[in-house]
Amino acid sequence: MVRTGVDAVARALAILKAFDPERAAMTLTEIADATDLYKSTVLRLAASLEADGFLVRGTDRLFRPGPELWRLGALYQRGLDLADLIRPSLHRLVEVTGETASFYIAEGDERICLYRVNSPRSVRHHLEEGQRLPIDRGAAGRVLTAYRDSASADGKKIRDRGFYVSIGERDPEVAAAAVPVIDIHGQLRGALSVSAIRTRFDADARKAAIEVLKSEAKALIGLLPASER
Numbered sequence: 001m002v003r004t005g006v007d008a009v010a011r012a013l014a015i016l017k018a019f020d021p022e023r024a025a026m027t028l029t030e031i032a033d034a035t036d037l038y039k040s041t042v043l044r045l046a047a048s049l050e051a052d053g054f055l056v057r058g059t060d061r062l063f064r065p066g067p068e069l070w071r072l073g074a075l076y077q078r079g080l081d082l083a084d085l086i087r088p089s090l091h092r093l094v095e096v097t098g099e100t101a102s103f104y105i106a107e108g109d110e111r112i113c114l115y116r117v118n119s120p121r122s123v124r125h126h127l128e129e130g131q132r133l134p135i136d137r138g139a140a141g142r143v144l145t146a147y148r149d150s151a152s153a154d155g156k157k158i159r160d161r162g163f164y165v166s167i168g169e170r171d172p173e174v175a176a177a178a179v180p181v182i183d184i185h186g187q188l189r190g191a192l193s194v195s196a197i198r199t200r201f202d203a204d205a206r207k208a209a210i211e212v213l214k215s216e217a218k219a220l221i222g223l224l225p226a227s228e229r
Contacts, residue, residue: 011037012045016054016065021185025062083115085223089192089216090117096212097205099196100125103181104133104140105189111135111144114190125174125195139166139178140191147180147188163210168198175201179213183224192217 018034019026031046032039046063049055053068086103093101094117102116113131118124135141142164146155158164159180167175176195183189194209201209 008045011035011041012049012054015042015045015049016069019065025058025060025064027062031063082224085220086115087117089220090115093117093192093194093209093212093216094119097194097196097209099194099201099205099209100127102127102140102193102195104144104178104191104193106135106144106148107132109135111138111141111191119196123197125171125176125197127195134170137166138170139164139176139195140193141170142166143178143180143191143193144188162214165206165210167201173198175206177201177206177209177213179210179217181217181220181224184221189220189224 014035014037015031018031023030023034026034028039028042028046031037032042035042037045046055046057050057050063050066053066055063056066057063090101090103093099098119098121100116100119102113104111105114106112110132111134113127113129113133116127116129118126133141135145142158146152146158146164149155163177163179165175165177174195175198176193178191178193181189181192192213194213196205196209
Protein backbone atom coordinates (compact mmCIF):
# COMPACT_ATOMS: atom_id res chain seq x y z
CA MET A 1 0.00 0.00 0.00
CA VAL A 2 1.39 3.39 -1.04
CA ARG A 3 1.54 5.94 1.76
CA THR A 4 0.45 9.43 0.75
CA GLY A 5 1.80 12.71 2.07
CA VAL A 6 -1.36 13.08 4.11
CA ASP A 7 -0.64 9.74 5.81
CA ALA A 8 2.83 10.92 6.74
CA VAL A 9 1.49 14.19 8.15
CA ALA A 10 -1.12 12.33 10.21
CA ARG A 11 1.56 10.03 11.66
CA ALA A 12 3.89 12.94 12.42
CA LEU A 13 1.07 14.75 14.22
CA ALA A 14 0.27 11.58 16.16
CA ILE A 15 3.85 11.57 17.43
CA LEU A 16 3.63 15.19 18.59
CA LYS A 17 0.23 14.63 20.22
CA ALA A 18 1.62 11.68 22.19
CA PHE A 19 3.51 14.10 24.44
CA ASP A 20 1.70 15.50 27.47
CA PRO A 21 2.60 16.75 30.97
CA GLU A 22 2.99 13.16 32.18
CA ARG A 23 5.00 12.15 29.11
CA ALA A 24 7.21 15.14 28.43
CA ALA A 25 10.13 12.94 27.35
CA MET A 26 9.91 9.53 25.70
CA THR A 27 12.07 6.82 24.25
CA LEU A 28 11.60 5.55 20.73
CA THR A 29 9.81 2.48 22.11
CA GLU A 30 7.48 4.59 24.26
CA ILE A 31 6.50 6.75 21.28
CA ALA A 32 5.87 3.65 19.18
CA ASP A 33 3.68 2.18 21.93
CA ALA A 34 1.78 5.45 22.39
CA THR A 35 1.08 5.88 18.67
CA ASP A 36 0.77 2.25 17.53
CA LEU A 37 3.41 2.97 14.89
CA TYR A 38 6.37 0.80 13.97
CA LYS A 39 9.67 1.91 15.49
CA SER A 40 11.13 2.32 12.00
CA THR A 41 8.26 4.67 11.09
CA VAL A 42 8.67 6.67 14.29
CA LEU A 43 12.42 6.94 13.77
CA ARG A 44 12.02 8.20 10.20
CA LEU A 45 9.34 10.76 11.07
CA ALA A 46 11.11 11.84 14.26
CA ALA A 47 14.24 12.60 12.23
CA SER A 48 12.23 14.95 10.00
CA LEU A 49 10.52 16.56 13.00
CA GLU A 50 13.87 17.01 14.71
CA ALA A 51 15.42 18.60 11.62
CA ASP A 52 12.65 21.21 11.58
CA GLY A 53 12.76 21.90 15.33
CA PHE A 54 9.51 20.16 16.31
CA LEU A 55 11.38 17.52 18.33
CA VAL A 56 14.72 17.41 20.07
CA ARG A 57 16.66 14.34 21.16
CA GLY A 58 19.05 14.73 24.07
CA THR A 59 22.19 12.88 25.00
CA ASP A 60 19.96 10.60 27.08
CA ARG A 61 18.36 9.52 23.77
CA LEU A 62 14.95 10.74 24.91
CA PHE A 63 12.74 12.69 22.53
CA ARG A 64 11.16 15.94 23.73
CA PRO A 65 8.99 18.65 22.14
CA GLY A 66 11.16 21.13 20.26
CA PRO A 67 11.41 24.94 20.17
CA GLU A 68 9.32 25.28 17.03
CA LEU A 69 6.29 24.12 19.00
CA TRP A 70 6.99 26.81 21.60
CA ARG A 71 7.14 29.44 18.86
CA LEU A 72 3.83 28.34 17.38
CA GLY A 73 2.27 28.10 20.85
CA ALA A 74 3.35 31.65 21.62
CA LEU A 75 1.74 32.85 18.40
CA TYR A 76 -1.46 31.05 19.37
CA GLN A 77 -1.54 32.63 22.82
CA ARG A 78 -0.90 36.14 21.48
CA GLY A 79 -3.75 35.77 19.00
CA LEU A 80 -6.15 34.25 21.50
CA ASP A 81 -9.12 36.14 22.83
CA LEU A 82 -10.37 34.21 25.86
CA ALA A 83 -13.88 35.39 25.13
CA ASP A 84 -13.79 33.53 21.81
CA LEU A 85 -13.43 30.29 23.75
CA ILE A 86 -15.73 30.97 26.70
CA ARG A 87 -18.71 32.62 25.02
CA PRO A 88 -19.65 29.62 22.83
CA SER A 89 -19.70 27.48 25.99
CA LEU A 90 -21.98 29.98 27.70
CA HIS A 91 -24.37 30.02 24.75
CA ARG A 92 -24.55 26.22 24.78
CA LEU A 93 -25.20 26.24 28.52
CA VAL A 94 -28.09 28.67 28.08
CA GLU A 95 -29.46 26.66 25.16
CA VAL A 96 -29.49 23.42 27.18
CA THR A 97 -30.62 24.77 30.56
CA GLY A 98 -32.62 27.86 29.62
CA GLU A 99 -30.91 29.69 32.48
CA THR A 100 -28.20 32.35 32.83
CA ALA A 101 -24.62 31.16 32.26
CA SER A 102 -21.50 32.96 33.39
CA PHE A 103 -17.73 32.68 33.74
CA TYR A 104 -16.04 34.03 36.86
CA ILE A 105 -12.47 34.72 37.87
CA ALA A 106 -11.13 35.48 41.34
CA GLU A 107 -9.70 38.85 42.29
CA GLY A 108 -8.86 39.41 45.92
CA ASP A 109 -11.90 38.93 48.13
CA GLU A 110 -14.26 39.14 45.16
CA ARG A 111 -15.18 37.23 42.05
CA ILE A 112 -15.71 39.01 38.77
CA CYS A 113 -18.28 38.01 36.18
CA LEU A 114 -15.96 38.15 33.19
CA TYR A 115 -18.43 36.84 30.61
CA ARG A 116 -22.13 36.02 30.76
CA VAL A 117 -25.10 35.12 28.61
CA ASN A 118 -28.42 35.87 30.29
CA SER A 119 -31.39 33.54 30.17
CA PRO A 120 -33.96 34.36 27.46
CA ARG A 121 -36.75 33.95 30.04
CA SER A 122 -38.55 37.06 31.22
CA VAL A 123 -38.10 36.00 34.86
CA ARG A 124 -34.43 35.22 35.30
CA HIS A 125 -31.25 35.80 37.23
CA HIS A 126 -29.73 38.77 35.42
CA LEU A 127 -26.00 39.48 35.49
CA GLU A 128 -23.77 42.12 33.95
CA GLU A 129 -20.25 41.49 32.72
CA GLY A 130 -17.76 43.08 35.08
CA GLN A 131 -20.10 42.67 38.07
CA ARG A 132 -18.24 41.96 41.31
CA LEU A 133 -19.65 39.56 43.87
CA PRO A 134 -18.37 38.09 47.16
CA ILE A 135 -16.04 35.13 46.66
CA ASP A 136 -17.13 33.38 49.87
CA ARG A 137 -20.77 32.88 48.82
CA GLY A 138 -22.50 31.42 45.79
CA ALA A 139 -21.59 28.42 43.66
CA ALA A 140 -18.88 30.06 41.54
CA GLY A 141 -17.37 31.76 44.57
CA ARG A 142 -17.21 28.48 46.47
CA VAL A 143 -15.49 26.77 43.54
CA LEU A 144 -12.92 29.54 43.16
CA THR A 145 -12.24 29.52 46.91
CA ALA A 146 -11.84 25.73 46.95
CA TYR A 147 -8.84 26.01 44.63
CA ARG A 148 -7.30 28.85 46.63
CA ASP A 149 -7.29 27.09 49.99
CA SER A 150 -5.88 23.62 49.45
CA ALA A 151 -5.88 22.89 53.21
CA SER A 152 -9.61 23.48 53.67
CA ALA A 153 -11.72 20.37 54.25
CA ASP A 154 -14.69 22.02 52.55
CA GLY A 155 -12.50 22.97 49.61
CA LYS A 156 -11.27 19.40 49.26
CA LYS A 157 -14.85 18.13 49.14
CA ILE A 158 -15.66 20.56 46.34
CA ARG A 159 -12.51 19.63 44.39
CA ASP A 160 -13.20 15.92 44.79
CA ARG A 161 -16.83 16.31 43.74
CA GLY A 162 -15.98 18.60 40.83
CA PHE A 163 -18.89 21.00 41.32
CA TYR A 164 -20.80 23.04 43.89
CA VAL A 165 -24.49 23.89 44.16
CA SER A 166 -25.66 26.91 46.11
CA ILE A 167 -29.30 27.50 47.03
CA GLY A 168 -30.04 30.97 48.32
CA GLU A 169 -26.49 31.52 49.65
CA ARG A 170 -25.94 35.00 48.28
CA ASP A 171 -29.46 35.89 47.22
CA PRO A 172 -32.39 34.02 48.82
CA GLU A 173 -34.20 33.90 45.47
CA VAL A 174 -31.28 32.55 43.41
CA ALA A 175 -29.73 29.10 43.08
CA ALA A 176 -26.69 28.13 41.03
CA ALA A 177 -24.31 25.34 40.08
CA ALA A 178 -20.67 25.83 39.14
CA VAL A 179 -17.65 23.82 38.05
CA PRO A 180 -13.94 24.68 37.81
CA VAL A 181 -12.30 25.40 34.48
CA ILE A 182 -8.84 23.82 34.51
CA ASP A 183 -6.11 24.07 31.87
CA ILE A 184 -3.82 21.25 30.71
CA HIS A 185 -1.35 22.02 33.50
CA GLY A 186 -4.03 21.53 36.12
CA GLN A 187 -4.24 25.25 36.88
CA LEU A 188 -7.57 26.87 37.72
CA ARG A 189 -8.60 29.43 35.11
CA GLY A 190 -12.04 30.32 36.43
CA ALA A 191 -15.47 28.90 37.13
CA LEU A 192 -18.38 28.17 34.82
CA SER A 193 -21.78 28.71 36.39
CA VAL A 194 -25.47 28.32 35.64
CA SER A 195 -27.78 30.40 37.83
CA ALA A 196 -31.54 30.49 38.04
CA ILE A 197 -34.55 31.56 40.04
CA ARG A 198 -34.51 29.25 43.04
CA THR A 199 -38.00 27.80 42.59
CA ARG A 200 -37.11 26.74 39.05
CA PHE A 201 -33.79 25.09 39.90
CA ASP A 202 -35.11 21.80 41.27
CA ALA A 203 -33.17 18.55 41.59
CA ASP A 204 -33.66 17.57 37.94
CA ALA A 205 -32.65 21.02 36.71
CA ARG A 206 -29.56 21.00 38.92
CA LYS A 207 -28.53 17.55 37.68
CA ALA A 208 -28.90 18.60 34.03
CA ALA A 209 -26.96 21.81 34.65
CA ILE A 210 -24.09 19.99 36.36
CA GLU A 211 -23.79 17.49 33.51
CA VAL A 212 -23.57 20.15 30.81
CA LEU A 213 -21.28 22.34 32.94
CA LYS A 214 -18.83 19.46 33.36
CA SER A 215 -18.99 18.67 29.66
CA GLU A 216 -18.21 22.26 28.67
CA ALA A 217 -15.39 22.56 31.22
CA LYS A 218 -13.86 19.33 29.94
CA ALA A 219 -13.99 20.57 26.35
CA LEU A 220 -12.21 23.79 27.35
CA ILE A 221 -9.20 21.87 28.70
CA GLY A 222 -7.99 21.18 25.19
CA LEU A 223 -8.71 24.71 23.95
CA LEU A 224 -7.28 26.95 26.66
CA PRO A 225 -3.61 27.86 26.34
CA ALA A 226 -1.62 26.58 29.29
CA SER A 227 -1.17 29.11 32.08
CA GLU A 228 2.29 29.99 33.33
CA ARG A 229 3.15 27.92 36.37
